[in-house]
Amino acid sequence: MKRYLAPLLITGILVSAHLSFGILEGYSRTGLAILVAIAAEMIMGRLTYGRWPHPASAYITGISVGILVRSPFLWTYVLCSLVSITTKYVFRYRDRHLWNPSNFGVSALLFLAPASASLLSIQWGNVIWPMVVIWILGSVIVWRVGRLHISATYVASFLGLSFVQSALTGNPWLAIVAPITGPMYQLFIFFMVTDPKTTVRSTRGQMLVVFLVAVAEMVLRLNEVVYAPFYALFLVGPSAILIDEWLRSRETARSLSPAM
């Protein structure tokens, strides 16, 4: 059941937001992104592992792309989904993939095709209740899957560092924290930084990594990078996994070595 919680939450968010505020230009683009992600996962998973993979992960990737990417061009949805899934099969270390798939996909799209696409960067409506619902539902679900500490650490870090940013830039504090009140951040907080496949294993390590993501994001924000959270996770996430794996291999080697 746990496996379906995240897909159900993100689908619920998408459908209710679209019905309430018409956030999508139509279902076709999001549908296309989902379709491509699942198809790519099925083909690559089957060929690589000899069995059909569960589509839940690809579904989340596809729907995330469909919600996040804003573009008049259908190809952006197709390629973003395809790149996202493909990275799972290309960038692997000790049987773990290094990047959160949609984080890689949207980062690549923004970096390589800036004239063709942007990301969701607005409120859904002009009232707070959609965000409150997402916060409550999202918190319950990540708590059920044992990852609430990651989301909570990120939010606390973001808010804490926003005072530093405000002091350094002279901008109003409310302007600095404005982004976290938007839906783009909810997807980031509940679905990207908590991705079990691309986070380190220890609880403390997870909290440290997500704090470092917030720090990297602040550095990028001070350099006026609009989509700072995605790039921050893009940079910090894989580095953390590599270090995590290296530390684990050292521990394993130590435990296997004969006692002196």
Place this chain on the structure above:
Amino acid sequence: MNARALWMVWCVVLVASLVAMVQLNRASVGTVATNNRFGFSLTESARSLGVDFVHQAPVFDRRLEHIMPQVASVGAAVAVADFDRDGWPDFYVTSSADGSLNRLYKNQGNGTFRDVAGEVGLADVNRAGTGVSMGAVWGDYDDDGYEDLFLYKYGRPELFHNDAGKGFTPVSERAGLPAWVNANTAVWLDYDRDGRLDLFLPGYWSEDIDLAHLKTTKIMPESFEYAENGGRKYLFHNLGGGRFEEVSEKLGIKSRRWTLATAAADLTGSGFPDLFLANDYGIPQLYINKGGKQFVESGKEAGVARTPKSGMNASFGDIFNDGRLSIYKTNISEPGVLVQANDLWVPKKNAAAGSPAYDDVATSVGVDLGGWSWGAQFGDLNNDGMLDLYLTNGYISAGERSSYWYDFAVIAVGHSAIIGDAANWPPMKGRSLSGYQRKRVWLNDGLGRFTDVAQVVGVTDTYDGRSVALADLSNRGVLDVIVANQRGPLLIYRNAVQPGRHWIELALEGSASNRSAIGARVEVQWNGHTQVQEVHGGNGFSSQNDRRLHYGLGAATKIDRLVIRWPSGQGRTQTIENPAIDTFLRVKEPA
């Protein structure tokens, strides 16, 4: 296949996908011409024509000082009309600083213009306490044969009666206009076909705000794309005798969206003009006119109001020469930050009568990405028989190496409690926001594709363009382009079209219909083409083209017929067989 080989395959797929992203991104910016083989050129000639106008931006309450370039980012406008009936198109331009003077450029018929605004009483209209000019539209509201002027402001709107081309008298009080409206657009139309011009005036900022004297800084939109705390809409029904009655709510227009542009045309074939509103911070609105008795908002059903964007232009054009009027709305596209893309809605051929339905084809025809787009106008610039599209753009050109985009993107996503208070907006500190942008002159190839030829035909300015108006300023059978720039000089691009391309221009005058013939629909048929145009009482962004309709005919030497549907209550049509070409045709509505 072994694991290593498979991994190699996935690597190839990934690299190919990334390369495809780069290539398709390059292709998506549209086709840009590199040499001029298009049969026309545009030469900026304002000064040599005697026009040296430079727009001055307003200065508002000092609590807005940190974002002044944004709140004071509009007001440069141009509206064309032959105000003195001498056969030569003149134009009125607005300035927006307290105490600055608007100008009325009289066409002297010898290739030069002279400012006569002071002489006729249309210059000193930005006096302190009355608000500042945002634009104007011409229309003969009393059917005396002379075009009157309605001036909309962030302030007190003014109606000026044209006294036989010799002077203008303010008549706002008698007309019953409101004391204060913050508007960026207005349009004349005869919504009930009673033969008298009515006036639609949709607000942008709420009308209880005087930007120069704020009571609070909580004046900003409550959302970047869902704001409904803008200005109210006014529809003034012309009662005759210079009096108007405000009927918007009675007729079903109750919106408080932030309207930046509006235009009217018969989009359903009913014979009554419908209203299209391009709204900032939200979805556009399409008000279908139900027999002059009610307006029904039908944007969502028609497919034009699905996605909230930052609408800044409303213009209509029959781009396929098949008698269907498409709607062009401009929005924001800033690479890497916000790609809203402009919209070009083409009516579906199988739509039910009275229920318009549209497909957005801006991307497929190549008129979607135009930067921070403002005014745009359809017109046949090279007389090849197809309507082209001129677009101006650029928001705030300040520091060339510094951008406000990051801070703008941060505040734009904020909750209404944050974005809605100007005090929370990060200071601009002299930075640009989508400044110094290259303009677009999209040439219609007649095959469903538009090519940007701006740079090769001579449109190379990078001012912060706002308003575009098209007019044949020298009565030569070609469309010249007038562009009003915010805090910049007024530009006149004089058009030179290569010989051998034919044309016709129509000057209509109503009798049972309003005398300006606003709302008249003309269908010109030649050589298998059928192009429809309507006489507009304002369109684009803060602009109005010359009321004379211009048709390019290409190499055709004969027009089969033209069919005029007059906007009077009788819905009368008039057919003229084989009219002469390469000439001006004056047509008076038959009695």
